[in-house]
Amino acid sequence: MECSVCDLRGAVQACSYCHAQICEVCGVTCQRCGKPVCPTHVYKTHSGKMLCLDCQEERKAKRERLRAKAEHDEAADFDETLRPDSHDSGLSEDEALLGSVRKPPPPWKLSLYAGVVGLVAVLVLLVAPGLRQVPLPGGIFLPTPYFLLVIPGAALVWGLIGLLNEEYKEDTARCVAGLVLAVASILLMVVAVATDPSRRAAQEAADAQLVRNKMTPQQLNNWRNEKLERYRQ
Ligand SMILES: [Zn+2]
Ligand SMILES: [Zn+2]
Ligand SMILES: [Zn+2]
Structure with a gap:
């Protein structure tokens, strides 16, 4: 084909x-x-x-x-x-x-942070007594811890919010930790104010003045002479 x-x-x-x-x-x-x-x-x-x-x-x-x-x-x-x-x-x-x-940070976190900051602040004050007074205009000195109380105060508030709020039930332990830190800082601040050396000196001066006020003119005279004697030596 x-x-x-x-x-x-x-x-x-x-x-x-x-x-x-x-x-x-x-x-x-x-x-x-x-x-x-x-x-x-x-x-x-x-x-x-x-x-x-x-x-x-x-x-x-x-x-x-x-x-x-x-x-x-x-x-x-x-x-x-x-x-x-x-x-x-x-x-x-x-x-x-x-x-x-x-999300905003949970209250326990704020409480813990503020508690730690408050504690550190008061420890610094305890180590350095010179920082315990804030000079104000007019020659007045205010104890620093009074201002710093705001920090553990905030820790206290946040810790309580966390404790009382159902939403943060599982963080109860952490809220309690924040509260403990806050209370400890507040107590230490009270201690810092009470043991302030400049405050003690002022108190002693006031006490001495009180004693002098109670003295008779004769006693006062003796006291002055005593002071002058000590100054001369
Ligand atoms: Zn074909
Ligand atoms: Zn083919
Ligand atoms: Zn062919």
Whole structure:
């Protein structure tokens, strides 16, 4: 049988699609699956590859899939740069939004912090008695601890809020710790005021003045002479 394409050579095979008889020269073997095809049912790729129609369809579909995947990956990359937090932590967008709204610190935390600060402040006062007085205009000195009482006072309030609030029930121990620190600081501040050396000196001077006021003129005279004697020596 003659080749249906050239009508010159004898046909050696039939096209897989139209079953036309084709010779060795006119026929093409698909370079992918090896099927024989006629010139009508062959597809020549850009790189010069000869493919049957099935292989061309498959190749086209595969290319579409790859392109879609690449576009998807690109989109995913884009998303990742836009929302790194929600992507990394696996949180939903809503959860990420909720997380970004800072919660106020719980009362036990405030109480503990203020308690520690108050305690440190009063310990500094105990170590350095010179800091226990604040000079005010008019020559008045006020005990520093009176001002610093605000700090353990705040610790006390926060600790009580935490204790009395049902919401912080599991933090009771921490609230109590804050309260203990607050009470300790307050007690130590009272001690700091009571043992202030400058205050004691003032008290002694006042006592001496009181004693002198009670003296008779004769006794006062003696006292003065005594002082002068001591000064001369
Ligand atoms: Zn032929
Ligand atoms: Zn054909
Ligand atoms: Zn093929």
